[in-house]
Amino acid sequence: MDNDDVALKWDHEASRASAGAALAQIAAARPQALDARRTARRSKLPFKATLYSDSLLWRIEELGRSALDAYDRDDHVAGIVLTRATIETVAALNSLHRLVTRYEGGDIETLDATLMSMLMGSRVRDDRPDAINILNAVDRLTKTLPAFRALYDQLSEYAHPNDAGTASSFAVLDIVRLGATFTPRGEQYARRAWLLIECLATSLMLVMPLYAELSTAAPNFARLCDSDVADDDA
Numbered sequence: 001m002d003n004d005d006v007a008l009k010w011d012h013e014a015s016r017a018s019a020g021a022a023l024a025q026i027a028a029a030r031p032q033a034l035d036a037r038r039t040a041r042r043s044k045l046p047f048k049a050t051l052y053s054d055s056l057l058w059r060i061e062e063l064g065r066s067a068l069d070a071y072d073r074d075d076h077v078a079g080i081v082l083t084r085a086t087i088e089t090v091a092a093l094n095s096l097h098r099l100v101t102r103y104e105g106g107d108i109e110t111l112d113a114t115l116m117s118m119l120m121g122s123r124v125r126d127d128r129p130d131a132i133n134i135l136n137a138v139d140r141l142t143k144t145l146p147a148f149r150a151l152y153d154q155l156s157e158y159a160h161p162n163d164a165g166t167a168s169s170f171a172v173l174d175i176v177r178l179g180a181t182f183t184p185r186g187e188q189y190a191r192r193a194w195l196l197i198e199c200l201a202t203s204l205m206l207v208m209p210l211y212a213e214l215s216t217a218a219p220n221f222a223r224l225c226d227s228d229v230a231d232d233d234a
Helices: 003-029 045-072 077-103 108-120 134-142 148-157 189-234
Strands: 171-174 179-182
Touching: 003 045, 003 148, 003 189, 045 077, 045 108, 045 148, 045 189, 077 108, 077 148, 108 189, 134 148, 134 171
Parallel strands: none
Antiparallel strands: 171 179
16 A cells, blocks of 8 residues: 555545444434334324435435445445435435424425425326425535535536546546556546545435434424314314
């Protein structure tokens, strides 16, 4: 291992540890089952919200764990693509958090339509509601973390077969001889490693606070939804 590699590992050690610790917490928090009867007395909407949040938690753990494994193997392009998907899922969790914690009752039809788009939405099936726009969700989270969208856009450069995700990641150009040498490290190895692990660690550390606040807000959300159903039946 050369000096640059030593410095790289040292610089990223704290972020690697933070990502691993966050993943351990997320894995431990994943529910094994969900009973709709325990989410609300009358309304089905709290069950839909909880089903979505719990499914997001499972997705985040799988994507985040796979991204961290890719980072450890120096498979940076794969890790960045997985990190981008992790960020999108965290953004979806944040959107659900805002929906549940800010709901004041009285607009059950809009609430149901939004939850159905989150939970059952599709871009290809005509029998499903339209899926949520994930870029809107990313931008919504950017209001809390101003650099979030800019980092997401950088990750997207690697997710597509642009220069960042092709030649710059897998080839070292020889300008003098007009040739290239292919290598798993390619150009800008240190920058890719930094982008991957910092984005991954930052996004994973948002998950448990959002999920915990959702759980805390669940009883009041259920009461509001039950009250809406009662009003509709009156």
